[in-house]
Amino acid sequence: EVQLVESGGGLVKPGGSLRLSCAGSGFTFSNAWMSWVRQAPGKGLEWVGRVKSKADGGATDYAAPVKGRFTISRDDSRNTLYLQMNSLKTEDTAMYYCTTNHLWHLRYWGQGTLVTVSS
Amino acid sequence: EIVLTQSPGTLSLSPGERATLSCRASQSVSSSYLAWYQQKPGQAPRLLIYGASSRATGIPDRFSGSGSGTDFTLTISRLEPEDFAVYYCQQYDSSPMYTFGQGTKLEIK
Numbered sequence: 403e404v405q406l407v408e409s410g411g412g413l414v415k416p417g418g419s420l421r422l423s424c425a426g427s428g429f430t431f432s433n434a435w436m437s438w439v440r441q442a443p444g445k446g447l448e449w450v451g452r453v454k455s456k457a458d459g460g461a462t463d464y465a466a467p468v469k470g471r472f473t474i475s476r477d478d479s480r481n482t483l484y485l486q487m488n489s490l491k492t493e494d495t496a497m498y499y500c501t502t503n504h505l506w507h508l509r510y511w512g513q514g515t516l517v518t519v520s521s
Numbered sequence: 522e523i524v525l526t527q528s529p530g531t532l533s534l535s536p537g538e539r540a541t542l543s544c545r546a547s548q549s550v551s552s553s554y555l556a557w558y559q560q561k562p563g564q565a566p567r568l569l570i571y572g573a574s575s576r577a578t579g580i581p582d583r584f585s586g587s588g589s590g591t592d593f594t595l596t597i598s599r600l601e602p603e604d605f606a607v608y609y610c611q612q613y614d615s616s617p618m619y620t621f622g623q624g625t626k627l628e629i630k
Contacts, residue, residue, distance in 0.1 A: 437618075437619065439566075439619070446609065446621055446622070446623050446624050447558075447566065447609055447611075447621040447624075448621070449618060449619035449620065449621070452618060452619075463618055499565055499566075504571075505553070505571075506553060506554045506556070506571075506613035507556035507568060507571040507572075507611065507613070508556070508558075508566075508568065508611070508619065509568055509577070510568075511565040511566055511567070511568075512565060513564075513565055514565055
Protein backbone atom coordinates (compact mmCIF):
# COMPACT_ATOMS: atom_id res chain seq x y z
CA GLU A 403 0.00 0.00 0.00
CA VAL A 404 1.37 3.40 -0.99
CA GLN A 405 1.75 5.80 1.92
CA LEU A 406 2.90 9.41 1.96
CA VAL A 407 3.29 11.06 5.34
CA GLU A 408 4.02 14.78 5.54
CA SER A 409 5.46 16.53 8.56
CA GLY A 410 7.11 19.78 9.56
CA GLY A 411 4.21 22.20 9.35
CA GLY A 412 3.52 24.82 11.98
CA LEU A 413 3.27 28.50 12.78
CA VAL A 414 5.96 30.79 11.39
CA LYS A 415 6.29 34.56 11.16
CA PRO A 416 6.34 36.39 7.83
CA GLY A 417 9.85 36.34 6.41
CA GLY A 418 10.65 33.11 8.23
CA SER A 419 11.59 29.66 6.97
CA LEU A 420 10.24 26.16 7.35
CA ARG A 421 11.16 22.76 5.96
CA LEU A 422 8.49 20.18 5.21
CA SER A 423 9.18 16.47 4.84
CA CYS A 424 7.26 13.70 3.12
CA ALA A 425 8.11 10.07 3.85
CA GLY A 426 7.07 7.61 1.18
CA SER A 427 6.54 3.86 1.42
CA GLY A 428 4.90 1.07 -0.53
CA PHE A 429 6.51 2.03 -3.84
CA THR A 430 9.96 2.51 -5.33
CA PHE A 431 10.55 6.05 -4.12
CA SER A 432 13.74 6.56 -6.12
CA ASN A 433 11.87 6.00 -9.40
CA ALA A 434 9.05 8.40 -8.57
CA TRP A 435 8.58 11.94 -9.76
CA MET A 436 7.08 13.87 -6.87
CA SER A 437 5.13 17.11 -6.45
CA TRP A 438 3.96 19.42 -3.70
CA VAL A 439 0.43 20.84 -3.92
CA ARG A 440 -1.06 23.34 -1.48
CA GLN A 441 -4.55 24.42 -0.49
CA ALA A 442 -5.23 27.67 1.33
CA PRO A 443 -8.02 27.46 3.94
CA GLY A 444 -11.38 27.18 2.20
CA LYS A 445 -9.78 27.51 -1.24
CA GLY A 446 -8.87 25.31 -4.18
CA LEU A 447 -5.75 23.36 -5.10
CA GLU A 448 -2.51 24.98 -6.27
CA TRP A 449 0.50 23.08 -7.60
CA VAL A 450 3.73 24.25 -5.96
CA GLY A 451 6.51 22.34 -7.68
CA ARG A 452 7.92 19.05 -8.88
CA VAL A 453 11.11 17.03 -8.78
CA LYS A 454 11.99 14.33 -11.26
CA SER A 455 13.69 11.09 -10.29
CA LYS A 456 17.49 11.15 -10.27
CA ALA A 457 17.47 8.60 -13.08
CA ASP A 458 15.56 11.14 -15.16
CA GLY A 459 17.89 13.96 -14.24
CA GLY A 460 16.44 15.13 -10.93
CA ALA A 461 15.33 18.53 -12.28
CA THR A 462 12.92 20.71 -10.37
CA ASP A 463 10.16 23.03 -11.58
CA TYR A 464 8.18 25.56 -9.60
CA ALA A 465 5.02 27.60 -9.82
CA ALA A 466 5.59 31.32 -10.29
CA PRO A 467 4.37 32.40 -6.81
CA VAL A 468 7.06 30.31 -5.06
CA LYS A 469 9.92 30.35 -7.54
CA GLY A 470 13.10 31.64 -5.93
CA ARG A 471 11.72 31.16 -2.40
CA PHE A 472 10.91 27.42 -2.24
CA THR A 473 13.24 24.52 -2.98
CA ILE A 474 12.26 20.90 -3.50
CA SER A 475 14.81 18.17 -2.82
CA ARG A 476 14.83 14.45 -2.20
CA ASP A 477 16.82 11.89 -0.25
CA ASP A 478 16.21 8.56 -1.92
CA SER A 479 18.23 6.73 0.77
CA ARG A 480 15.58 7.87 3.27
CA ASN A 481 12.61 7.68 0.85
CA THR A 482 11.92 11.29 1.76
CA LEU A 483 10.88 14.39 -0.15
CA TYR A 484 11.52 17.89 1.19
CA LEU A 485 10.14 21.37 0.65
CA GLN A 486 12.36 24.15 1.95
CA MET A 487 10.31 27.33 2.24
CA ASN A 488 12.08 30.66 2.74
CA SER A 489 10.88 34.28 2.86
CA LEU A 490 7.43 33.06 3.81
CA LYS A 491 4.44 35.31 3.22
CA THR A 492 0.99 35.29 4.78
CA GLU A 493 -0.39 34.07 1.45
CA ASP A 494 1.69 30.89 1.80
CA THR A 495 -0.65 29.80 4.60
CA ALA A 496 -2.08 26.48 3.44
CA MET A 497 -2.26 22.74 3.81
CA TYR A 498 0.69 21.28 1.93
CA TYR A 499 0.32 17.88 0.28
CA CYS A 500 2.99 15.72 -1.31
CA THR A 501 1.93 13.64 -4.26
CA THR A 502 3.34 11.12 -6.70
CA ASN A 503 3.37 12.12 -10.35
CA HIS A 504 2.16 9.59 -12.89
CA LEU A 505 2.49 10.86 -16.42
CA TRP A 506 0.28 13.95 -16.35
CA HIS A 507 -1.72 13.44 -13.19
CA LEU A 508 -1.16 13.18 -9.44
CA ARG A 509 -1.77 9.61 -8.38
CA TYR A 510 -1.19 9.31 -4.63
CA TRP A 511 -1.57 12.03 -1.99
CA GLY A 512 -0.44 12.34 1.60
CA GLN A 513 -2.74 13.60 4.33
CA GLY A 514 -1.09 17.04 4.35
CA THR A 515 0.70 19.26 6.83
CA LEU A 516 -0.59 22.72 7.77
CA VAL A 517 1.61 25.79 7.44
CA THR A 518 0.43 29.04 9.01
CA VAL A 519 2.32 32.25 8.32
CA SER A 520 1.27 34.92 10.76
CA SER A 521 2.77 37.53 13.04
CA GLU B 522 -1.47 29.76 -18.99
CA ILE B 523 -4.49 27.53 -19.51
CA VAL B 524 -7.38 28.36 -17.18
CA LEU B 525 -9.93 25.71 -16.20
CA THR B 526 -13.45 26.87 -15.33
CA GLN B 527 -15.74 24.41 -13.58
CA SER B 528 -19.52 24.64 -13.52
CA PRO B 529 -21.72 24.75 -11.67
CA GLY B 530 -20.04 26.07 -8.54
CA THR B 531 -22.48 24.11 -6.41
CA LEU B 532 -24.72 21.24 -7.49
CA SER B 533 -27.58 20.13 -5.23
CA LEU B 534 -28.89 16.63 -5.94
CA SER B 535 -30.39 13.67 -4.12
CA PRO B 536 -28.93 10.18 -3.72
CA GLY B 537 -29.80 8.05 -6.72
CA GLU B 538 -29.78 10.99 -9.13
CA ARG B 539 -27.30 11.56 -11.95
CA ALA B 540 -24.64 14.25 -11.58
CA THR B 541 -22.99 16.03 -14.49
CA LEU B 542 -20.01 18.27 -13.74
CA SER B 543 -18.37 20.45 -16.37
CA CYS B 544 -14.77 21.60 -16.85
CA ARG B 545 -14.01 24.09 -19.60
CA ALA B 546 -10.47 25.02 -20.65
CA SER B 547 -9.41 28.42 -22.02
CA GLN B 548 -7.39 26.63 -24.73
CA SER B 549 -7.50 23.15 -26.18
CA VAL B 550 -6.15 20.46 -23.84
CA SER B 551 -4.95 17.04 -24.85
CA SER B 552 -7.32 14.43 -23.42
CA SER B 553 -4.28 12.64 -22.01
CA TYR B 554 -3.63 15.65 -19.81
CA LEU B 555 -7.05 15.97 -18.11
CA ALA B 556 -7.80 14.45 -14.70
CA TRP B 557 -10.52 14.65 -12.04
CA TYR B 558 -10.19 14.48 -8.25
CA GLN B 559 -12.61 14.11 -5.37
CA GLN B 560 -12.03 15.80 -2.02
CA LYS B 561 -14.09 15.20 1.09
CA PRO B 562 -13.98 17.57 4.10
CA GLY B 563 -10.79 17.15 6.10
CA GLN B 564 -9.29 14.71 3.60
CA ALA B 565 -6.71 14.84 0.86
CA PRO B 566 -7.88 14.82 -2.75
CA ARG B 567 -8.26 11.42 -4.41
CA LEU B 568 -7.63 10.72 -8.08
CA LEU B 569 -10.82 9.59 -9.84
CA ILE B 570 -10.23 9.91 -13.57
CA TYR B 571 -7.10 10.41 -15.67
CA GLY B 572 -6.61 10.74 -19.40
CA ALA B 573 -10.10 12.32 -19.46
CA SER B 574 -11.88 8.96 -19.29
CA SER B 575 -9.81 6.28 -17.51
CA ARG B 576 -10.87 5.39 -13.99
CA ALA B 577 -8.16 5.19 -11.35
CA THR B 578 -7.68 1.96 -9.43
CA GLY B 579 -10.57 1.21 -7.09
CA ILE B 580 -12.91 3.87 -8.46
CA PRO B 581 -16.50 2.59 -8.90
CA ASP B 582 -17.84 2.40 -12.43
CA ARG B 583 -20.62 4.88 -11.63
CA PHE B 584 -17.91 7.52 -12.18
CA SER B 585 -17.11 8.28 -15.80
CA GLY B 586 -15.25 10.99 -17.65
CA SER B 587 -15.62 12.25 -21.19
CA GLY B 588 -14.81 15.15 -23.44
CA SER B 589 -12.10 16.58 -25.64
CA GLY B 590 -10.59 19.87 -26.74
CA THR B 591 -11.90 22.50 -24.33
CA ASP B 592 -14.93 20.73 -22.84
CA PHE B 593 -14.75 17.88 -20.37
CA THR B 594 -17.38 16.23 -18.20
CA LEU B 595 -17.41 14.10 -15.07
CA THR B 596 -20.59 12.04 -14.71
CA ILE B 597 -21.74 10.15 -11.65
CA SER B 598 -24.49 7.85 -12.84
CA ARG B 599 -26.31 7.21 -9.56
CA LEU B 600 -25.23 9.21 -6.55
CA GLU B 601 -24.34 7.38 -3.38
CA PRO B 602 -24.23 9.22 -0.02
CA GLU B 603 -20.42 9.04 -0.01
CA ASP B 604 -20.20 10.89 -3.36
CA PHE B 605 -21.12 14.26 -1.89
CA ALA B 606 -17.84 16.15 -1.94
CA VAL B 607 -15.88 18.75 -3.91
CA TYR B 608 -14.62 17.77 -7.35
CA TYR B 609 -11.66 19.33 -9.16
CA CYS B 610 -10.50 18.99 -12.73
CA GLN B 611 -6.79 19.34 -13.49
CA GLN B 612 -4.74 19.74 -16.63
CA TYR B 613 -1.05 19.43 -17.41
CA ASP B 614 0.83 22.01 -19.43
CA SER B 615 4.38 23.23 -19.79
CA SER B 616 4.06 26.09 -17.31
CA PRO B 617 2.70 25.94 -14.75
CA MET B 618 2.74 22.23 -14.96
CA TYR B 619 -0.46 21.36 -13.17
CA THR B 620 -3.43 23.68 -12.94
CA PHE B 621 -6.77 22.99 -11.30
CA GLY B 622 -10.27 24.25 -11.77
CA GLN B 623 -11.85 26.11 -8.87
CA GLY B 624 -13.96 23.09 -7.93
CA THR B 625 -17.60 22.03 -7.94
CA LYS B 626 -19.26 21.31 -4.61
CA LEU B 627 -21.74 18.45 -4.87
CA GLU B 628 -24.17 18.73 -1.98
CA ILE B 629 -27.17 16.76 -0.81
CA LYS B 630 -30.49 18.33 -1.75
